[in-house]
Amino acid sequence: MKLEGTMKIGPEGHLWIGGCDTVALARRFGTPLFVYDEAYLRARIRAFHDAFATTGLRYEVAYAAKAFCALAMCQLVQEEGCALDVVSGGELYTALAAGFPPERIHMHGNNKTMAEIEYGIESGIGAFVVDNFTELEMVEEAAHRLGRTVDVLLRVAPGVEAHTHEFISTGQQDSKFGFDRATGQARQAMARVRELNHLRCIGLHAHIGSQIFETEGFIAAIERMAEVYEEGVRMGLPLAVLNVGGGFGIRYTDEDDPLPIRQYVEAIAGAVKSAFTARGLAIPAVWVEPGRSIAGPAGITLYTVGTQKVIPGVRNYVAVDGGMTDNPRYALYGAKYEAVLANRAHEAADEVWTVAGKCCESGDILIRDARLAPPRPGDILAVFGTGAYNYAMISHYNRIPHAAVVFVRDGKTALVVERETWADVARFDRPLRYEAEGETAAVGGAIR
Numbered sequence: 001m002k003l004e005g006t007m008k009i010g011p012e013g014h015l016w017i018g019g020c021d022t023v024a025l026a027r028r029f030g031t032p033l034f035v036y037d038e039a040y041l042r043a044r045i046r047a048f049h050d051a052f053a054t055t056g057l058r059y060e061v062a063y064a065a066k067a068f069c070a071l072a073m074c075q076l077v078q079e080e081g082c083a084l085d086v087v088s089g090g091e092l093y094t095a096l097a098a099g100f101p102p103e104r105i106h107m108h109g110n111n112k113t114m115a116e117i118e119y120g121i122e123s124g125i126g127a128f129v130v131d132n133f134t135e136l137e138m139v140e141e142a143a144h145r146l147g148r149t150v151d152v153l154l155r156v157a158p159g160v161e162a163h164t165h166e167f168i169s170t171g172q173q174d175s176k177f178g179f180d181r182a183t184g185q186a187r188q189a190m191a192r193v194r195e196l197n198h199l200r201c202i203g204l205h206a207h208i209g210s211q212i213f214e215t216e217g218f219i220a221a222i223e224r225m226a227e228v229y230e231e232g233v234r235m236g237l238p239l240a241v242l243n244v245g246g247g248f249g250i251r252y253t254d255e256d257d258p259l260p261i262r263q264y265v266e267a268i269a270g271a272v273k274s275a276f277t278a279r280g281l282a283i284p285a286v287w288v289e290p291g292r293s294i295a296g297p298a299g300i301t302l303y304t305v306g307t308q309k310v311i312p313g314v315r316n317y318v319a320v321d322g323g324m325t326d327n328p329r330y331a332l333y334g335a336k337y338e339a340v341l342a343n344r345a346h347e348a349a350d351e352v353w354t355v356a357g358k359c360c361e362s363g364d365i366l367i368r369d370a371r372l373a374p375p376r377p378g379d380i381l382a383v384f385g386t387g388a389y390n391y392a393m394i395s396h397y398n399r400i401p402h403a404a405v406v407f408v409r410d411g412k413t414a415l416v417v418e419r420e421t422w423a424d425v426a427r428f429d430r431p432l433r434y435e436a437e438g439e440t441a442a443v444g445g446a447i448r
């Protein structure tokens with residue numbers, strides 16, 4: 001167990017975060033509860049800014065909202081000087097409701113609907129990251145209809161795929177995302193965008209993976225992107241931005257050994273400078289899109305321990321009052337986490353327990369073979385590193401209400417997402433009744 005940010009173990013043996021006793025937080029707000037260390041969130045963002053400041057590059061840190069998107073989070077990342085990446089109308093709505101400046105918002109996604117494209121254009125977002133040929137025509141059509149000119153970046157699949165400690169330089173071609181470089185789609189897209197009167201192609205984008213612990217994948221991708229960029233410049237596109245995506249790794253367990261943020265940024269800056277200088281190109285502004293590396297380590301989840309099942313010689317199961325509904329990452333891809341009994345964090349973690357959720361699904365596991373002190377019903381379990389892609393993926397499976405989210409700082413708490421009730425999960429249900437002839441109930445397709 002490695003305590004990050006402001007986390008510490010108090011004299012009474014409780015886990016503390018942001019100057020708050022997690023046991024008191026669990027009592028006050030209930031469980032499951034997501035708790036974010038506000039100072040650490042801000043520190044993670046500042047690490048990107050500080051690193052870029054020393055490179056002398058023009059840059060932008062765009063927080064990938066999908067990792068954890070809520071009003072308060074949008075406010076915080078704006079205060080810290082970030083731009084924002086959204087991938088849906090719902091994320092865009094949340095950002096705008098938080099007062100995020102639209103010109104600092106970029107919209108991603110491989111299947112933006114026309115409604116989402118129009119919403120983005122009408123809101124005046126800074127750029128669309130166009131993913132495919134269909135979308136190129138859709139954005140042009142919408143921009144034309146709305147009488148606007150729209151800045152776009154083209155998402156390119158550079159043929160580099162990076163995961164954790166490896167990168168595969170021929171990987172990623174078979175992906176639903178982006179214009180493929182190797183087969184010439186990226187070139188075709190650049191040629192096409194040049195013909196479209198309402199689009200201004202200001203940059204190129206590549207995102208090579210997630211939870212990356214090495215810099216080689218970024219360097220290889222930048223080299224290839226510089227080649228595409230050079231072609232674009234020759235075609236006369238007004239390119240000024242190279243967006244290298246996100247994917248910077250974080251520590252979930254002892255098996256993970258992420259680089260300091262500074263090291264990723266220095267490698268990226270160095271690779272951009274050398275690749276663009278070698279081609280005689282002006283150095284572009286460099287945009288990065290961290291999601292997990294900002295939100296992940298700053299969040300924990302608190303659960304209340306419930307039942308146990310000990311199968312002698314096989315496995316010890318302990319169940320908590322959440323599970324795959326608030327953290328589906330083990331079920332999705334075998335993700336690993338560490339945990340501690342937050343009310344007895346000073347006790348030796350010398351037993352092995354598999355932490356299960358309360359859903360009716362055998363795969364509803366949070367941690368396989370966690371090292372814990374002997375758990376008892378009523379204990380508070382804290383799972384570390386749950387700030388990214390946990391609340392963001394929350395579901396209503398088994399009609400379990402969504403958990404609450406609090407930010408903590410200097411001993412103070414801010415409830416930023418309320419807990420749902422049992423009534424909330426049935427809020428949009430209607431009794432079975434067919435429409436009468438000529439009647440159209442107020443349930444049209446409108447989403448805005």
Ligand SMILES: *Cc1c(COP(=O)(O)O)cnc(C)c1O
Binds near residue numbers: 209211245248293
């Ligand atoms: C998911 C995603 C990110 C963020 O990835 P992290 O691993 O959370 O940093 C950035 N850019 C794009 C295009 C993405 O799809």
